[in-house]
Amino acid sequence: MNNTPEDAEDMVQETLMAIHTRRHTYDDAFPVSAWIMAIAKYKLIDFWRKHSRRETLTDEFDDTDFDQQSIVTTDAVTSNLADIEKLLSALPKKQRQAIELIKLLGLSVSEAAQQTGLSESALKVQVHRGIKQLAALVAKQTP
Numbered sequence: 001m002n003n004t005p006e007d008a009e010d011m012v013q014e015t016l017m018a019i020h021t022r023r024h025t026y027d028d029a030f031p032v033s034a035w036i037m038a039i040a041k042y043k044l045i046d047f048w049r050k051h052s053r054r055e056t057l058t059d060e061f062d063d064t065d066f067d068q069q070s071i072v073t074t075d076a077v078t079s080n081l082a083d084i085e086k087l088l089s090a091l092p093k094k095q096r097q098a099i100e101l102i103k104l105l106g107l108s109v110s111e112a113a114q115q116t117g118l119s120e121s122a123l124k125v126q127v128h129r130g131i132k133q134l135a136a137l138v139a140k141q142t143p
Contacts (some may be wrong), residue, residue, distance in 0.1 A: 007047070015043045087134055095130030098123045103131075 018039050026035050082090045084104075088096045101112040102123065 003051075007051075011043060011047055014047075015040045018043055087137055090137055091130050091133055094118070095126045095133065098126035098128045099134075102127055 015036075016118075019036060022039065024101050026032065086097065091099070097116060098112065101107045101115065102109060107115070107125055109120045112118075115121065118126070
């Protein structure tokens with residue numbers, strides 16, 4: 001993160017504006033310095049969030065061999081899909097179908113209900129139970 005003097009000035013200005021606009025929230029039973037430091041801390045966090053997003057959006061591509069990367073990614077995706085299929089095949093049919101429609105294909109619960117003929121609440125229960133069972137299966141397989 002490349003901070004500039006202008007960034008520091010902006011931070012001070014935003015902090016002073018926040019102190020001014022929120023002066024009615026100060027409780028004189030507590031030290032004023034703690035109140036000001038809390039406001040400054042949250043303004044700094046907001047700045048970091050905003051600044052990191054901006055840098056992430058403007059990062060340049062480095063010299064990466066995209067062909068090699070796509071091969072690795074394709075192999076990893078294929079392997080992951082096989083693992084997912086294996087896990088899903090261990091579920092009862094209704095749970096597997098509910099998870100595939102809602103979580104993997106991205107259908108809404110109402111769309112999945114129309115497609116399967118089950119009620120929305122039944123589908124939600126099937127998804128919940130299926131994910132719980134998948135978590136247990138993964139936990140068993142993890143060393």
